[in-house]
Amino acid sequence: QPAAPPMMMAGANAGADAPLPVEGTLPALDGATGWLNSPPLTAQQLRGKVVLVDFWTYSCINCLRAMPFVHEWERRYRDHGLVVIGVHTPEFAFERDPRNVMKAVQQLKVAYPVALDNQYTIWRAFNNRYWPAQYFVDAQGNIRGHQFGEGNYARSEQVIRRLLTEAGQRDLPPPADPAAAELQGVAAQADMGNLRSPETYLGHARAEQFASPGGQRSDAAFDYALPARLALNQWGLSGRWTVTDEAAQLQQAGGRIAFQFHARDLHLVLAPRQDGKPVRFRVWLDGKPLPATDAGSDVGADGSGVVDEHRLYQLVRQRGTVGPHRFEIEFLDAGVQAYAFTFG
The missing domain is CATH 3.40.30.10 (Glutaredoxin)
Incomplete structure (x- = not known):
C-alpha cells in the first residue's frame, strides 16, 4: 500500500x-x-x-x-x-x-x-x-x-x-x-522540480538500495559499516543495529544512518527507545555539521535534536540551491528505531 x-x-x-x-x-x-x-x-x-x-x-x-x-x-x-x-x-x-x-x-x-x-x-x-x-x-x-x-x-x-x-x-x-x-x-508543498529521491524503507521487508558491506542481516544484531562513497539514493548503517521487517533498531550509542539524496527536504520516521526514553541525535551534511540555514523543523541551529515521539521528523530543509548531498544522522543514545526516509 x-x-x-x-x-x-x-x-x-x-x-x-x-x-x-x-x-x-x-x-x-x-x-x-x-x-x-x-x-x-x-x-x-x-x-x-x-x-x-x-x-x-x-x-x-x-x-x-x-x-x-x-x-x-x-x-x-x-x-x-x-x-x-x-x-x-x-x-x-x-x-x-x-x-x-x-x-x-x-x-x-x-x-x-x-x-x-x-x-x-x-x-x-x-x-x-x-x-x-x-x-x-x-x-x-x-x-x-x-x-x-x-x-x-x-x-x-x-x-x-x-x-x-x-x-x-x-x-x-x-x-x-x-x-x-x-x-x-x-x-510546505514538495519542491517537485528538485525531487530525485524516493521514499525508502529501512526494515528488511521493503528495504532497497542498502549499501553497507555484507547487506542486511534480518532480525539479528550486527555491526554495520558505512561505505566511503554512496551513489544517489543509496544508504547504509554504521554501528550495532538489529533490522526487523519494519525498522532498524540501534543497540549501542554512536550508530549512524547515511543517505545520498537529492531533494530540498529530508524526513525520517523515528521512534524513541521501547521504554519511551528519548534519544539524542546530531545531523551531518557532506561530513560537516548541518548548517543552521538548512535545518529542518526538528533540528536545532547546532544540528542537534531529540527523538521523543513515534512520528516523522523533518531533518533537512535546504533554503538555497538544491543539489545532491550525503546526509548522516548520529545517535548519541541507544534504542532509536528508524522506519523510513521521505523527501520533499
Whole structure:
C-alpha cells in the first residue's frame, strides 16, 4: 500500500462541467476499532450530507502535506452540509496505538471525526490502495469522485461544491485559493522540480538500495559499516543495529544512518527507545555539521535534536540551491528505531 504519487485525480479531468459518475456507494463504517472526536458514525446516519472520506496515517508525509487543505474545506463548508471523516489506517505498528494517534490528532489540530481503521476493514471496503486518498460522497450515499495522492486541491474543492449544490445548498462561500494557504514545516508543498529521491524503507521487508558491506542481516544484531562513497539514493548503517521487517533498531550509542539524496527536504520516521526514553541525535551534511540555514523543523541551529515521539521528523530543509548531498544522522543514545526516509 504505497503513498500515492501526486496529482492522481478521479475521472474528472474532462473539464469543470463534465458529469461526475457514480463510482460506488459509501460502504459501512462499522469496521473501525475506535473513533476520535465523535461517536461511531454509520453510512445511514450520513445520508443527506455530502461526505469527504480522507484516508491517512499520521507519519505519512504525503498525508501531512494534504491535510491543511482538508482542514480548510471542513472549516469552509461544514455549515453547508459537508462532513469530513478521517480514516486513520496505520502503515507502521506504532500507528496502531490509539494513544499515539490521539496525540497526533491533537498536534495536527484535527477537529473532525477520525475512524481508527487498525484492521484495514474500511480500507478494504473502499478497495483503497493509497495514502492519502479522498473519496467524495453525495447526499444519496454515492461515491462521485476520488483523489489519490497530493495535489489537485482546486479540483477537489470544485467536486465538493458541485455535490453541495446538487444537495440543494445555496450561498456557498467563495472557493479557497490553494496558493494562499499558510503552509509551515512539513506541510510546505514538495519542491517537485528538485525531487530525485524516493521514499525508502529501512526494515528488511521493503528495504532497497542498502549499501553497507555484507547487506542486511534480518532480525539479528550486527555491526554495520558505512561505505566511503554512496551513489544517489543509496544508504547504509554504521554501528550495532538489529533490522526487523519494519525498522532498524540501534543497540549501542554512536550508530549512524547515511543517505545520498537529492531533494530540498529530508524526513525520517523515528521512534524513541521501547521504554519511551528519548534519544539524542546530531545531523551531518557532506561530513560537516548541518548548517543552521538548512535545518529542518526538528533540528536545532547546532544540528542537534531529540527523538521523543513515534512520528516523522523533518531533518533537512535546504533554503538555497538544491543539489545532491550525503546526509548522516548520529545517535548519541541507544534504542532509536528508524522506519523510513521521505523527501520533499
